[in-house]
Amino acid sequence: MPSSLKYFLTRLSGSLITMLVGTIVVFLVMKAAPGDPALIVLGDYATDETVAEFNRKHGLDAPLMSQYLDWLGGLIQFDFGQSLSVSSGENIGDLLLYRLPNTIFVGVYAILIAVTLSLVLGTLAALNRGTSVDTSATSLAVLGVSMPDFWFGYMLILGLSIGLGWFPSYGFTPASESLAGAFYSGFLPALAIAAPMAAVFTRTLRTALIENLDREHVMVAKAMGHSGRFRFLHHVFRNSLIPYITVVGLQIRYLLGGVVIIERIFGINGVGSLMVEAAFARDFFVVQACAVVFLGIVLAVNYVVDLICAMLDPRRVR
Amino acid sequence: MTETLLEVNDLNVAFRLASANLTVSSDVSFSVDRGKVLGLIGESGSGKTVTSKAILRLLPKNASLEAKAIRFKGQDISTLTEAEFNRLRGTELAMIFQDPAGSFNPVKTIGWHFRTVGKLHRGAGAPRAKIMAEAKDVLAKADIADPENALRKYPHQMSGGMLQRCLIALVMFSKPSLIVADEPTTNLDNLVERQILDLFDKLRRETDASFIFITHDMTIAEMISDSVIVMYAGQIVEQGPTEALMRRPQHPYTQGLVRTARELEGEVETLTEISGEIGTGIHPENRCRFAPRCPLYEKACDYAIALRPVEGHGLVRCIKAGQSNGTGG
Amino acid sequence: MKLRHFLHNRTALAGLTITTLFLLAVFFGPMLSKWSSNQHDFMNALQAPSWAHPFGTDSLGRDVITRVLEGARISLLISVSGVFAAMVFGITAGLYSGFYGGWMDVVVMRVVDLLFAFPAFVLALFLMVALGYGVTNVALAIMLVYLPIFARITRNMTETVRNDAYVQAAQVMGQGVPRILFREILPNISAPILVQATIAIAFGIVIESGLSFIGLGVQPPTPSLGVIMADGQEYFRRSPWVLTLTGLSVTIALLGLNLLGDGIRDLSDPRLKVRE
Numbered sequence: 001m002p003s004s005l006k007y008f009l010t011r012l013s014g015s016l017i018t019m020l021v022g023t024i025v026v027f028l029v030m031k032a033a034p035g036d037p038a039l040i041v042l043g044d045y046a047t048d049e050t051v052a053e054f055n056r057k058h059g060l061d062a063p064l065m066s067q068y069l070d071w072l073g074g075l076i077q078f079d080f081g082q083s084l085s086v087s088s089g090e091n092i093g094d095l096l097l098y099r100l101p102n103t104i105f106v107g108v109y110a111i112l113i114a115v116t117l118s119l120v121l122g123t124l125a126a127l128n129r130g131t132s133v134d135t136s137a138t139s140l141a142v143l144g145v146s147m148p149d150f151w152f153g154y155m156l157i158l159g160l161s162i163g164l165g166w167f168p169s170y171g172f173t174p175a176s177e178s179l180a181g182a183f184y185s186g187f188l189p190a191l192a193i194a195a196p197m198a199a200v201f202t203r204t205l206r207t208a209l210i211e212n213l214d215r216e217h218v219m220v221a222k223a224m225g226h227s228g229r230f231r232f233l234h235h236v237f238r239n240s241l242i243p244y245i246t247v248v249g250l251q252i253r254y255l256l257g258g259v260v261i262i263e264r265i266f267g268i269n270g271v272g273s274l275m276v277e278a279a280f281a282r283d284f285f286v287v288q289a290c291a292v293v294f295l296g297i298v299l300a301v302n303y304v305v306d307l308i309c310a311m312l313d314p315r316r317v318r
Numbered sequence: 319m320t321e322t323l324l325e326v327n328d329l330n331v332a333f334r335l336a337s338a339n340l341t342v343s344s345d346v347s348f349s350v351d352r353g354k355v356l357g358l359i360g361e362s363g364s365g366k367t368v369t370s371k372a373i374l375r376l377l378p379k380n381a382s383l384e385a386k387a388i389r390f391k392g393q394d395i396s397t398l399t400e401a402e403f404n405r406l407r408g409t410e411l412a413m414i415f416q417d418p419a420g421s422f423n424p425v426k427t428i429g430w431h432f433r434t435v436g437k438l439h440r441g442a443g444a445p446r447a448k449i450m451a452e453a454k455d456v457l458a459k460a461d462i463a464d465p466e467n468a469l470r471k472y473p474h475q476m477s478g479g480m481l482q483r484c485l486i487a488l489v490m491f492s493k494p495s496l497i498v499a500d501e502p503t504t505n506l507d508n509l510v511e512r513q514i515l516d517l518f519d520k521l522r523r524e525t526d527a528s529f530i531f532i533t534h535d536m537t538i539a540e541m542i543s544d545s546v547i548v549m550y551a552g553q554i555v556e557q558g559p560t561e562a563l564m565r566r567p568q569h570p571y572t573q574g575l576v577r578t579a580r581e582l583e584g585e586v587e588t589l590t591e592i593s594g595e596i597g598t599g600i601h602p603e604n605r606c607r608f609a610p611r612c613p614l615y616e617k618a619c620d621y622a623i624a625l626r627p628v629e630g631h632g633l634v635r636c637i638k639a640g641q642s643n644g645t646g647g
Numbered sequence: 648m649k650l651r652h653f654l655h656n657r658t659a660l661a662g663l664t665i666t667t668l669f670l671l672a673v674f675f676g677p678m679l680s681k682w683s684s685n686q687h688d689f690m691n692a693l694q695a696p697s698w699a700h701p702f703g704t705d706s707l708g709r710d711v712i713t714r715v716l717e718g719a720r721i722s723l724l725i726s727v728s729g730v731f732a733a734m735v736f737g738i739t740a741g742l743y744s745g746f747y748g749g750w751m752d753v754v755v756m757r758v759v760d761l762l763f764a765f766p767a768f769v770l771a772l773f774l775m776v777a778l779g780y781g782v783t784n785v786a787l788a789i790m791l792v793y794l795p796i797f798a799r800i801t802r803n804m805t806e807t808v809r810n811d812a813y814v815q816a817a818q819v820m821g822q823g824v825p826r827i828l829f830r831e832i833l834p835n836i837s838a839p840i841l842v843q844a845t846i847a848i849a850f851g852i853v854i855e856s857g858l859s860f861i862g863l864g865v866q867p868p869t870p871s872l873g874v875i876m877a878d879g880q881e882y883f884r885r886s887p888w889v890l891t892l893t894g895l896s897v898t899i900a901l902l903g904l905n906l907l908g909d910g911i912r913d914l915s916d917p918r919l920k921v922r923e
Contacts, residue, residue: 215420216415216417216420216421217420217421217422217423217424219376219415220413220415220421220422220485221423222376222407223374223376223407223408223412223413223415224407224408224412224435224438224488224489224492225404225405225406225407225408225409225435225438225439225492226408226434226435226438227404230434230438234423234426234434235423238423238425239423239424239425242425312425313425314424314425314472314474315424315425315472315474
């Protein structure tokens with residue numbers, strides 16, 4: 001195992017360095033942003049004393065370096081400081097702990113929908129290459145990537161909620177209250193986020209399957225007498241999983257982007273809607289905390305995807 | 319004493335393309351005796367690979383296959399359903415391909431390939447330990463020095479020569495009666511090619527399996543086969559016992575091949591001596607297909623020419639065969 | 648890539664047709680319309696689609712299709728300038744890091760990895776907070792989202808052709824590095840970059856609409872597509888056509904761009920490409 005262990009550790013250190021540099025960049029950009037946190041909270045007519053008092057309380061009078069290190073030290077213990085304006089004085093860590101599960105639930109739900117749809121459509125398209133089934137699936141996929149997700153969300157509301165009355169158009173029941181309720185109330189938002197992803201996944205899977213169907217080892221397996229089912233599962237599909245899962249990992253970036261708007265439209269108390277609210281309130285501390293959380297999620301997911309791919313593809317571990 | 323294992327009768331293969339139907343193999347007939355090696359020779363595009371893939375029904379979907387009969391062990395296998403036919407693959411009919419690196423699933427170990435093939439042909443209930451023990455035996459027979467280690471390896475961790483040995487072992491693992499080897503040494507360097515050929519030679523002597531050995535190299539065919547078929551542009555142009563064919567090739571094309579092989583002493587594989595290129599596959603029906611490149615061309619060649627027996631040889635598709643000019647090298 | 652091939656590829660042709668129609672409509676449509684995008688008419692507020700107002704009117708009685716055409720021009724301009732800037736910087740960085748390798752490559756790729764680690768929309772949102780809202784900053788956000796993608800593609804492609812004969816020949820002839828990079832290498836790796844550019848412009852429009860939709864991008868009264876949709880969202884239940892038809896227009900425009908990108912990808916497939 002030494003070579004694979006080394007691979008995992010190299011990737012891990014790479015991710016951690018990116019994370020570290022990311023926190024520095026987030027911190028510095030927020031520092032450079034227009035607007036003084038003290039004035040945002042205290043108002044434009046605050047006296048110099050109250051401003052100084054505020055800065056001392058929040059450690060904003062310290063040198064930049066020590067401010068950063070303080071903040072970083074807090075991050076490691078999931079302590080992001082206190083909210084300025086969006087939820088004044090509240091501990092940002094608590095805010096996140098309350099909201100993160102909702103975001104993760106909706107995100108995972110969306111991935112499940114996208115993966116299910118794409119497995120069916122991608123496989124059908126690849127196995128019926130060149131037929132009308134293939135054309136329909138690929139057309140659907142191009143349409144999927146062309147729709148702005150928030151607009152699709154509204155179309156779902158128009159059709160399935162306002163029109164047919166099957167789903168609520170607003171509000172979300174957290175999974176901690178009712179799992180079934182979360183699945184029900186989260187369906188439309190998850191579907192809206194899933195649509196463009198399903199499209200990308202379908203195209204990826206179709207291309208990978210078609211490429212692998214033509215590989216020599218598939219014909220060798222046929223010459224050995226392996227059944228069509230065996231060849232598809234163990235030679236074609238199995239090998240196509242590697243690019244497929246890689247792309248699923250890469251799409252996390254877009255998934256979380258979609259989550260931000262969709263949470264807001266459907267009134268889900270998640271990290272995305274928190275970030276938007278904080279942006280409106282110019283609550284710098286909350287905005288940077290949310291940015292760091294999203295950064296962490298992307299890096300963690302990418303790391304896990306890397307590990308899975310390394311397990312699926314022995315050629316990758318050198 | 320010799321028992322006919324495979325008999326192919328008037329095999330025709332065509333590809334349906336958008337523009338036309340492309341005939342790649344026309345009226346091919348031959349037979350393979352038990353325990354013998356048949357060499358199938360021709361340049362790329364001559365239809366040799368297509369012919370052999372047709373026997374195992376490995377052609378792509380857009381290919382159409384017709385044959386009067388393909389008799390294997392006396393039974394016409396051309397009329398079998400796909401499910402019935404699939405039972406013959408691996409256990410009776412097997413194939414070894416050109417590219418050993420591409421023949422294995424790159425994300426599975428060599429051992430996985432043996433295990434799945436073993437389960438397939440010995441039944442799901444076959445004990446794994448027994449399958450793996452037999453796999454090690456057959457790998458050792460294929461001159462793999464450390465079978466235990468080889469089974470643990472992934473394809474990308476092995477050389478082309480080693481992989482080809484593993485593939486040969488994998489094919490022998492299910493003890494098929496007929497093995498089609500499609501240019502199994504083309505992608506290997508000279509030294510390794512030699513070793514693999516020696517391995518084939520050893521296997522043919524040690525087992526009672528028959529081989530169809532496809533190659534574009536006369537020297538290889540001479541070394542390994544009992545009889546030879548020469549294909550050109552989808553037709554058999556000459557066939558007969560190896561020795562007679564090599565000593566006195568009758569067809570001008572065969573003569574060219576033999577001369578090239580003699581001159582180069584098997585060091586380089588090239589057919590530049592025969593000028594011109596093989597046709598497109600859409601051939602005029604009523605003409606010798608080799609005529610455009612033939613040094614002996616005359617008006618009489620512009621008619622359909624049948625494969626006919628020539629004294630002391632096999633069959634030849636040339637009006638001049640049997641005449642005095644038929645002396646090679 | 649031959650024009651003849653291009654016109655024979657159904658995907659490319661469909662993409663090109665839709666994109667051309669979209670561009671024509673965006674640039675000439677507002678001129679032909681008898682309404683102006685900011686012409687209020689409270690007597691005719693929130694009318695359903697009709698011959699006079701194909702997309703209906705909004706809450707201020709403005710003709711929606713005129714606003715959409717004008718908004719599309721603004722959104723397209725923002726997206727194109729953002730993507731263009733991303734291409735300029737990304738391709739330059741990618742060419743140099745792919746050509747030289749070494750520490751330069753390491754630094755460029757680290758920056759790329761970092762930008763890649765932010766969800767696209769979160770990065771854009773974050774920048775809007777840091778830089779302030781408005782047209783220029785939305786374009787800047789789009790640039791930062793796409794810069795890493797262009798840098799990475801260009802770098803990888805450059806690395807694969809770096810040792811090709813024509814590059815070495817140019818070096819032997821004593822051509823300067825910038826000339827080799829931009830005159831020799833870039834034209835040879837342009838196909839995948841072009842594909843990415845069309846897709847990027849499409850997604851740039853989505854980013855603009857998204858930011859403006861939640862109110863953190865282009866600010867009213869400037870009518871960008873996102874602003875119009877945000878507007879339509881406010882009275883979505885009463886008159887859904889404003890948001891529906893605007894979004895549908897966006898979808899069709901993006902469909903054109905995506906098909907065009909797919910078509911170019913198909914055509915630049917190595918099996919069809921002859922380079923000698």
